[in-house]
Amino acid sequence: MPGGRLTDEDRRDIASGLTDGLGYAEIARRLDRPTSTITREVSRNGGARDYRADRAHQATLRRARRRRTATPHEPPVAVGAPGRDPVAVLAFAEEFAALMVRMGLPRMAARVLASLVTTDSGALTAAELVGRLRVSPASVSKAVGYLEGLELVRRERDARRRERYFIDDGMWLRTWLTSARTNAMLADTAQRGVAVFDPATPAGARLDHMRRFFAQLSDDMSGAGTATGDVVTVLDALVRAVTPDTANRLATELGWPPDRVAAALFDAGQLVR
Template identity: 65%
Template sequence: MPGGRLTYQDRRHIAAGLAEGLTYTEIAKSLQRPISTISREVTRNGGADSYQAGRAHQATEGRARRRKQAPAPAPPPATGAPGRDPQAVHALKERFTAAMITTGLPRMTARVLTCLYTTDSGSLTAAELVQRLQVSPASISKAIGELEQHELIRRERDPRRRRDRYVIDPDVWYRAWLVSARQNATMADLARDGAEILDSTTPAGARLQDMSQFFEHVSQNLVQAAEQWRQDFMSRRTTDR
């Protein structure tokens, strides 16, 4: 099938076909074009009842000129410290983001967390995140909300700039780990209640009883491991000082 953009003659052919009552399939076949090309062309230019070849051609040419005149987006600012390999840093961020996605975080949320975590300051404003990731403020706002919900970041006020800054704390994973432990404890309580309601001597009740014991065991171990890490962490910080 012919490729390339539709010509003015193609558009005249489309208009004539529509006037004759031909279907998109019939018009596409006569022009040897994909049906999607014809349907998209007609839809974006007023529909079958209002399609005009001249007006459609002018509109398309106008959109093409605007695309050529539009300035290219500014590249993200360089954030690496001297001596760091930019390609290696970029690859690290991609791997970090991919790893966070496998834990269940949406891609944009994972990108924001990666950006904060790999920034030396560990702290950025929403505007700085927008600039670095080249995305909309709404996307950043949604991602920030998700990260705050999981307690992976905290918000602090910058009195000089009157803006909120989003911060990665040294014990971020400790707090996130406790959130996970609380979720497991909630599942344990739910399963225990279910076992009582369904009777733990029945197959369904026994299944929920096993589930309750599992999540209770995991929750307790998560808390113990987190507390042990925190004690070691605080001891190392005190020694280093």
């Protein structure tokens, strides 16, 4: 029935459709299911190339067993507010992780990031991540290190000297501006190539086209001359205007420890420079 759980027969039909080269929407139409259901099913079970009905079925059974056996102290996902459907939370976390993988993030790093995003506090210890993801501490450590390198996650020690891993509200803006800077670097490199090759030659013309493309993309993303640029300017002014007294009031208002506010203000200052 539409909206119900996929059956073993449904999965065989999905595998057959993928083999025949059908798109997710067409497979969903034939099974009378939402396209998002098929997309999520295939993404979390190997993707279109590696999807196998039997393996997908076994993986679903294993996930169900993990949910049933998870302890109260180490739930498989962040359930959050009372009344929130843990199955829906798990499905969303897997969908989010699959999207991050398609965007180039390693799978374990994507799963760690999805766990933090779907946790109300936005913070977990290494032990909590190991319990949620059912992986080794070494896998979690490697994934966190990778995410730190991208400035998507930061770590702090709590009162019990345990390391906690955080995401913060500024990480998406920081990622966006980092991408803008990368595009600017590509434009600069292409410009040097244009100086080496004659722009009248095919190679020189190609590099010039690349330069113009990435220069425009960088300007668009960084907000040069746009409302986004104004936002960055205002943010810079606000960060410069913060005093220790206003920082303490901000910490009280947010319910954060002062060192977290200080770290966030430092990150904001780095963003706009």
